[in-house]
Amino acid sequence: MNAEGRGRLDHMPQWQALARHREELGEVRLRDLFADDPGRAERYGVRVGDLYLDYSKNLVTDETLRLLGELAGATGVAELRDAMFRGERINTTENRAVLHTALRAPREAVIEVDGEDVVPAVHAVLDRMAVFAQAVRSGRWVGHTGRRVRNVVNIGIGGSDLGPAMAFEALRAYTDRELEVRFVSNVDGADLHEALQGLDPAETLFVVASKTFTTIETITNATSAKNWLLAGLGAGKEAVAKHFVALSTNAEAVGEFGIDTSNMFEFWDWVGGRYSYDSAIGLSLMIAIGPDRFREMLDGFRTVDTHFRTAPPGENAPLLLGLLGIWYGAFFDAQSHAVLPYSHYLSKFPAYLQQLDMESNGKSVDRQGRPVSWQTGPVVWGTPGTNGQHAYFQLLHQGTRLVPADLIGFARPVPGLSPELAAQHDLLMANLFAQGQALAFGKAQEEVRAEGVPEEQVPHRTFRGNRPTTTILADELTPSVLGQLVALYEHKVFVQGAVWDIDSFDQWGVELGKVLAKRVEPALTGGAEPAGLDASTAALVARYRALRGR
Numbered sequence: 001m002n003a004e005g006r007g008r009l010d011h012m013p014q015w016q017a018l019a020r021h022r023e024e025l026g027e028v029r030l031r032d033l034f035a036d037d038p039g040r041a042e043r044y045g046v047r048v049g050d051l052y053l054d055y056s057k058n059l060v061t062d063e064t065l066r067l068l069g070e071l072a073g074a075t076g077v078a079e080l081r082d083a084m085f086r087g088e089r090i091n092t093t094e095n096r097a098v099l100h101t102a103l104r105a106p107r108e109a110v111i112e113v114d115g116e117d118v119v120p121a122v123h124a125v126l127d128r129m130a131v132f133a134q135a136v137r138s139g140r141w142v143g144h145t146g147r148r149v150r151n152v153v154n155i156g157i158g159g160s161d162l163g164p165a166m167a168f169e170a171l172r173a174y175t176d177r178e179l180e181v182r183f184v185s186n187v188d189g190a191d192l193h194e195a196l197q198g199l200d201p202a203e204t205l206f207v208v209a210s211k212t213f214t215t216i217e218t219i220t221n222a223t224s225a226k227n228w229l230l231a232g233l234g235a236g237k238e239a240v241a242k243h244f245v246a247l248s249t250n251a252e253a254v255g256e257f258g259i260d261t262s263n264m265f266e267f268w269d270w271v272g273g274r275y276s277y278d279s280a281i282g283l284s285l286m287i288a289i290g291p292d293r294f295r296e297m298l299d300g301f302r303t304v305d306t307h308f309r310t311a312p313p314g315e316n317a318p319l320l321l322g323l324l325g326i327w328y329g330a331f332f333d334a335q336s337h338a339v340l341p342y343s344h345y346l347s348k349f350p351a352y353l354q355q356l357d358m359e360s361n362g363k364s365v366d367r368q369g370r371p372v373s374w375q376t377g378p379v380v381w382g383t384p385g386t387n388g389q390h391a392y393f394q395l396l397h398q399g400t401r402l403v404p405a406d407l408i409g410f411a412r413p414v415p416g417l418s419p420e421l422a423a424q425h426d427l428l429m430a431n432l433f434a435q436g437q438a439l440a441f442g443k444a445q446e447e448v449r450a451e452g453v454p455e456e457q458v459p460h461r462t463f464r465g466n467r468p469t470t471t472i473l474a475d476e477l478t479p480s481v482l483g484q485l486v487a488l489y490e491h492k493v494f495v496q497g498a499v500w501d502i503d504s505f506d507q508w509g510v511e512l513g514k515v516l517a518k519r520v521e522p523a524l525t526g527g528a529e530p531a532g533l534d535a536s537t538a539a540l541v542a543r544y545r546a547l548r549g550r
């Protein structure tokens with residue numbers, strides 16, 4: 001049955017078969033699964049590009065995987081995937097194609113939206129970005145007073161911030177250290193205030209990133225930045241052209257803001273904000289790492305796109321990751337999913353994935369608008385190892401909740417560390433491997449007793465284990481590997497949305513708060529209280545006004 005004709009997920013025989021299978025499995029023990037199958041570690045591993053995924057420490061058997069595969073088949077994941085790659089309007093609530101994969105398509109590819117090939121435009125923008133990035137990096141692009149750019153401040157929020165900020169952090173080792181690159185997102189003035197510290201306006205370029213160019217945080221910050229620039233230079237509006245560029249789909253609003261549209265790098269409505277950092281939204285990153293490294297990153301994305309499209313189901317990494325998450329959410333009541341990168345450079349990766357996953361799959365009606373009666377997207381969270389181990393890992397090991405986790409690590413440290421610091425890498429990775437082991441196999445009561453632990457302490461020092469992890473291992477965190485990792489998660493999210501029968505590409509859930517904030521704001525600054533304010537919020541607004549003496 002294809003996606004169009006499918007029934008309700010929980011009425012499907014494949015779903016019900018999984019529910020029965022879960023009951024039959026009962027208290028499945030990873031210790032037993034490994035003991036019964038010496039080949040498990042080898043068999044439950046899959047390679048995609050430079051990534052190796054070990055999913056053997058998951059609470060699954062061959063039968064579980066077979067049934068999950070049948071579910072994927074019955075829910076039309078492959079058909080929807082092909083429709084996405086073909087440029088069909090699979091974002092039905094916004095009537096849009098979903099073509100972030102076109103952003104990394106090779107020049108010779110042909111991908112049509114409404115009969116028009118979008119690939120030439122993608123490469124035209126990439127080429128313009130490369131010319132501009134090189135001009136900034138080489139010092140050929142000069143500001144209003146003729147000085148070269150030494151500071152780049154990216155102003156954007158959500159997908160227009162998290163992606164480039166995460167990737168800049170991840171690829172710091174590849175950045176031009178002469179350039180200061182900063183990211184501003186929060187409408188809290190403190191964010192811009194701190195970002196501007198120590199910067200000389202004559203040497204500062206603002207990259208205003210906003211798909212819609214109407215996002216209040218970004219426009220407010222960009223306006224303040226413009227005022228700071230013009231005051232600092234003692235110049236008129238003519239200075240803006242040399243210090244502001246825009247990344248957007250909305251040329252009209254860019255022009256109205258006062259940015260010369262010849263300094264605008266465009267993208268298209270078929271690129272979702274959270275899927276956009278490999279579009280023009282990546283300009284700050286491209287300036288930092290250079291066009292060649294940026295293209296290597298795109299190649300990495302493409303490697304996983306091709307894998308997702310062509311690898312058989314049993315070896316298809318995004319499909320497997322997606323199905324594992326569905327299994328835990330539906331049949332183990334897992335509420336969250338931890339992403340634990342053992343790389344300090346990936347410190348912003350969990351935050352990036354929060355938007356990617358939670359904005360995509362935090363939905364509770366199906367594509368037809370009917371309430372779902374199954375779990376959809378999990379709460380995604382995490383921080384880099386080993387820091388988390390000294391904070392919340394206690395709960396992961398001995399808490400009452402099951403938290404499936406991804407452990408991400410690299411065989412080598414990034415280039416540039418001193419020999420002494422590079423040598424710390426083994427200790428870092430020893431921790432990753434140890435955590436996966438401890439979470440999976442725990443420490444049985446008998447083992448604790450055998451160590452002579454007093455009987456009253458035995459329960460406290462016992463680890464039940466059986467906490468599932470998937471380990472993702474690569475040689476090194478290069479631009480290409482980063483692209484591969486991001487595409488892996490993009491497609492994982494896709495798979496889950498497809499099975500859950502939700503539209504993963506809209507984000508109506510963020511609208512209500514925006515509208516209410518607009519309505520409340522005048523009351524905070526002394527205007528009339530908006531009609532229809534609930535008693536709690538009205539009292540809070542009154543208290544705020546009193547505190548501010550308004």
Ligand code: F6P
Nearest residue numbers: 158159160210211212215273510
């Ligand atoms: O509020 C949610 C959102 O629309 C995200 O989806 C998006 O990434 C972010 O706001 C920023 O939007 P824009 O790039 O249009 O400023």
